[in-house]
Amino acid sequence: QVQPVESGGGLVQAGGSLRLSCAASGRTFSSYAMGWFRQAPGKEREFVAAISWRGADTYYADSLKGRFTISRDNAKSTAYLQMNSLKPEDTAVYYCAARNYRATTAASEYPYWGQGTQVTVSS
Numbered sequence: 614q615v616q617p618v619e620s621g622g623g624l625v626q627a628g629g630s631l632r633l634s635c636a637a638s639g640r641t642f643s644s645y646a647m648g649w650f651r652q653a654p655g656k657e658r659e660f661v662a663a664i665s666w667r668g669a670d671t672y673y674a675d676s677l678k679g680r681f682t683i684s685r686d687n688a689k690s691t692a693y694l695q696m697n698s699l700k701p702e703d704t705a706v707y708y709c710a711a712r713n714y715r716a717t718t719a720a721s722e723y724p725y726w727g728q729g730t731q732v733t734v735s736s
Contacts, residue, residue: 614724615639617647617692617709622730625699633694633730635709642690643667646716649683649694649721651705651732661707662694663716672718699734706731 621633635647648663662683663672671683682695692709707730710723717723 614646615642617711617725617727619707619727621694621708622707622732624735627699627701627734627736629699629734630697631699631732633696633707633709633732635692635694635727637690637692637709637711639690643687645711645713645725647683647685647692648710648712648716648718648720649733650708650710650720651703652708652729653702653705656705656722657717658708660718660720662702663718663724664692664713665716668715672716673729674718690704699732701734706730 615637617635617637619635649661650658652658664683668685680698685692709727710722711725
């Protein structure tokens with residue numbers, strides 16, 4: 614079992630960057646695929662990015678390709694989400710999630726979730 618804990622959120626101006634971190638407890642972090650999701654007020658949770666257990670495969674929401682980058686460091690049991698050229702519409706609570714086996718884009722397939730970190734982008 615793994616417990617994700619997000620950090621790195623905050624307030625940033627439009628056009629700025631943030632890097633979110635997801636530290637996961639447990640000795641088997643490297644066997645888990647990791648995903649990032651976000652939920653804006655009044656909206657459903659949506660897929661942002663996912664990465665396979667070795668980091669060889671990455672997946673992105675089409676609308677975010679080119680601005681967001683997911684990565685992981687298994688030696689540190691941490692996954693990252695680098696967010697560049699941020700826009701006000703990126704404002705949301707960002708969640709990190711973990712699952713065994715391959716990475717997927719469906720939130721329902723991730724059993725382990727962090728509590729989220731708030732990202733606010735001002736115009």
